[in-house]
Structure formats: C-alpha cells, structure tokens
Amino acid sequence: MLRPFxxxxxxxxxxxxxxxxxxxxxxxxxGQARAHELRPAVAEVSVNEDRIxxxxxxxxxxxxxxxxxxxxxxxxxxxxxxxxxxxxxxPDRALAQMVEKRFxxxxxxxxxxxxxxxRLASVDVIAEPxxxxxxDTVVSMSAELPPGTAPVSLGWAARNGGLVVRHGEGxxxxxxxxxxxxxxxxxxxxxxxxxxxGAVFLRFVVEGFEHIIPKGLDHILFxxxxxxxxLAWRPxxxxxxxxxxxxxxxxxxATLSIITIPPAQMWxxxxxxxxxxxxxxxxxxxxxxxxxxxxxxxxxxxxLHGLGFASVLGDLGLAQGQFILxxxxxxxxxxLGQLAVIAAxxxxxxxxxGRSAIYRRVVVIPGSVAIAxxxxxxxxxxxxx
Numbered sequence: 487m488l489r490p491f492x493x494x495x496x497x498x499x500x501x502x503x504x505x506x507x508x509x510x511x512x513x514x515x516x517g518q519a520r521a522h523e524l525r526p527a528v529a530e531v532s533v534n535e536d537r538i539x540x541x542x543x544x545x546x547x548x549x550x551x552x553x554x555x556x557x558x559x560x561x562x563x564x565x566x567x568x569x570x571x572x573x574x575x576x577p578d579r580a581l582a583q584m585v586e587k588r589f590x591x592x593x594x595x596x597x598x599x600x601x602x603x604x605r606l607a608s609v610d611v612i613a614e615p616x617x618x619x620x621x622d623t624v625v626s627m628s629a630e631l632p633p634g635t636a637p638v639s640l641g642w643a644a645r646n647g648g649l650v651v652r653h654g655e656g657x658x659x660x661x662x663x664x665x666x667x668x669x670x671x672x673x674x675x676x677x678x679x680x681x682x683x684g685a686v687f688l689r690f691v692v693e694g695f696e697h698i699i700p701k702g703l704d705h706i707l708f709x710x711x712x713x714x715x716x717l718a719w720r721p722x723x724x725x726x727x728x729x730x731x732x733x734x735x736x737x738x739x740a741t742l743s744i745i746t747i748p749p750a751q752m753w754x755x756x757x758x759x760x761x762x763x764x765x766x767x768x769x770x771x772x773x774x775x776x777x778x779x780x781x782x783x784x785x786x787x788x789x790l791h792g793l794g795f796a797s798v799l800g801d802l803g804l805a806q807g808q809f810i811l812x813x814x815x816x817x818x819x820x821x822l823g824q825l826a827v828i829a830a831x832x833x834x835x836x837x838x839x840g841r842s843a844i845y846r847r848v849v850v851i852p853g854s855v856a857i858a859x860x861x862x863x864x865x866x867x868x869x870x871x
C-alpha cells in the first residue's frame with residue numbers, strides 16, 4: 487500500500503503543477519519577449535595582403551538611435567527608446583538608405599588598428615515583418631592595408647556593446663566575444679590567428695566565469711537558493727551535483743545543435759529559469775528537507791539553465807577546431823563561478839550565523855522570500871513585458 491504524501495509535499499507538487507500549467511499557457515502566446523533585448527553584433531572578417539573585408543551583422547537601429555549599450559540591456563530601458571522604435575518601424579529600404587547616409591557615424595565607432603579608413607560596400611536589411619522582434623542588418627565594408635605583413639585588430643567603442651569577431655575557416659578559425667572597447671587578437675593577412683591552446687582554454691574559462699559573476703544574476707540567485715536549503719554539506723553537494731550534471735548535458739546538446747531553441751522562443755527558457763529561482767526559494771520555506779523530489783526538480787531546472795548557458799556560448803560561433811576545448815573550458819568557468827557564489831555565501835552567512843538558533847528565521851526565510859519575489863517578477867517580466 488502506498489503511503490500518502492505529507493501535506494507540505496502535496497503543496498509543493500501543486501505549486502510545481504501550477505507553475506508548469508502557467509508556462510504551458512505561455513507557449514500559446516506569440517513569441518514576443520526579449521524582442522527589445524540587446525544582442526552582440528557579429529563581424530565576419532577576411533584579411534588578405536592589401537585589404538580587410540568586414541561583414542557586420544547587427545540591429546543597426548541601436549547605433550543609429552545612439553543607445554549606449556554599455557549601460558542598458560534592453561532598448562526599452564534606454565532614453566532613446568522612442569527613437570529606436572521609430573527607426574524599427576522604417577521600411578527596409580528606408581533603413582538601408584539611412585545607413586548609407588550615416589555610415590561615417592557608424593564607422594567612427596569601429597576600432598580598426600593597422601588599416602586605413604573604412605569604406606561602405608553594401609547594406610542588406612533582412613526583412614522582419616514583426617515589429618516586436620529585432621531586425622538584423624548586414625553592413626559590408628572594407629579598408630586598405632599598408633604595405634607589409636603587419637596584422638590588423640578589430641573591435642568597437644564601449645557604447646556599442648558586445649561584438650563577436652570571427653576570422654578564418656576550418657579547425658584553426660578564430661572566434662572571440664569582445665566587450666565594447668576591447669579589440670581582437672591580431673588577425674594575420676594569411677594563415678590563422680596565432681593563439682595557443684592554453685590561451686583559448688583560458689579565454690573560455692574566463693567567459694564562463696563571467697557569465698556567472700558578474701553577468702548571471704539569475705544563475706547566482708538559483709545557486710543561492712540551493713545554498714539556503716541546508717547548511718549540511720550532503721544536501722548541498724547532492725543539489726549542486728544534480729544541477730551541474732543537468733546543465734552540462736543541455737549545454738553540450740544545445741551547442742552541438744542536437745537541441746535547438748528558436749531565437750523567438752528563448753523568452754520561454756528565460757521565463758522558466760526565473761520560475762526555477764522562485765520555486766527552489768519557496769520550497770526552502772515550505773519543505774526544508776532533502777528528498778528525491780528536490781533532487782529531481784533541481785535536475786530538471788538545471789536542464790533549463792544549460793540552455794541559457796548554451797545561448798551565450800552559441801553567440802561565439804565556435805570553430806570546429808576549438809569546439810570541444812572551448813566547451814569544456816566554458817563549463818569549467820561556469821562551475822568556478824558557482825563555487826565562488828557558494829563560498830561567498832558561506833563566508834557571509836554560514837560562518838557568522840550558521841550555528842545560531844535564529845539562522846533559519848533571520849537568514850534562510852527572509853533570503854528565500856526575497857529570491858522568490860525576484861524570480862516571480864522576472865518570470866512575469868520575461869513573459870509579458
């Protein structure tokens with residue numbers, strides 16, 4: 487005879503089913519969210535003996551509107567939001583003509599070292615009839631190189647946000663995600679970028695770590711939710727292990743394109759990640775005992791977080807020769823970031839207050855309530871705003 491679930495466990499199952507039902511409802515909504523989220527531009531670069539050619543794919547309206555992308559993550563947050571929306575509403579041909587007219591303004595923000603002035607070759611606006619979604623424009627340009635064999639470097643101004651630079655083809659191709667204001671490694675006129683295996687490994691470890699600290703506030707809150715569940719090392723180890731295994735699986739599968747999420751539906755993954763944050767925090771309050779249900783839920787939510795990690799790694803367009811190395815390095819960076827969060831939480835909360843009888847009352851419950859509210863707000867914001 488099966489034993490009935492305790493009332494608290496039944497309540498948590500009910501909460502989980504309610505959240506899942508709400509998300510199934512979200513699926514029926516048009517792909518909308520993150521429509522105004524700022525994304526990194528992608529520069530495909532070709533260098534020969536006397537010329538550099540650049541194909542830059544970006545939401546060019548952000549540059550034309552003058553949005554400082556180092557200060558905001560969404561066009562709606564920018565003071566120039568109305569200007570952006572007006573530009574987004576332009577017909578494709580009108581936008582292309584504006585890019586041609588204002589190319590000098592755009593090129594002024596491109597950092598090109600070791601080459602002459604940039605010249606516009608063509609503008610191709612990729613049609614996107616849904617005005618709630620960003621529209622890509624491919625701006626092709628070139629510059630003359632001085633005599634000699636000196637390499638060139640490419641980047642752009644800090645206010646332009648992130649930039650992915652790709653150079654070369656095959657196993658030795660170069661791909662780097664640059665923050666605004668940074669420039670690429672020297673790009674040779676012939677052959678591949680001279681970047682050692684160790685340099686590639688370190689670069690992606692740093693990128694993975696930075697995706698947690700300081701960029702991954704949602705992942706930080708989820709890990710803090712796991713930490714607040716219990717001070718005992720076994721429950722924490724079980725949860726972190728389940729979470730790590732799960733996000734490693736989906737990170738690998740998504741990066742290999744075995745699992746694919748259409749960009750227009752990434753909002754759903756982000757909303758689910760937000761709900762995962764709220765759920766673990768609520769369970770900390772209502773059911774602070776480790777069981778198979780908690781491990782299963784953490785594993786399931788880890789699968790979602792892996793998709794979020796993969797969307798970041800996918801921006802780099804990893805070259806074949808770097809793929810396995812960079813995937814492993816990025817994942818190591820993510821794990822180091824998670825461990826840093828746990829170590830900081832242990833030092834700030836567990837060491838000074840962990841042995842106190844009021845630890846749960848003054849740390850766990852208030853902390854979990856705050857995390858739950860943030861997670862629920864993000865879920866609403868990412869789904870409907």
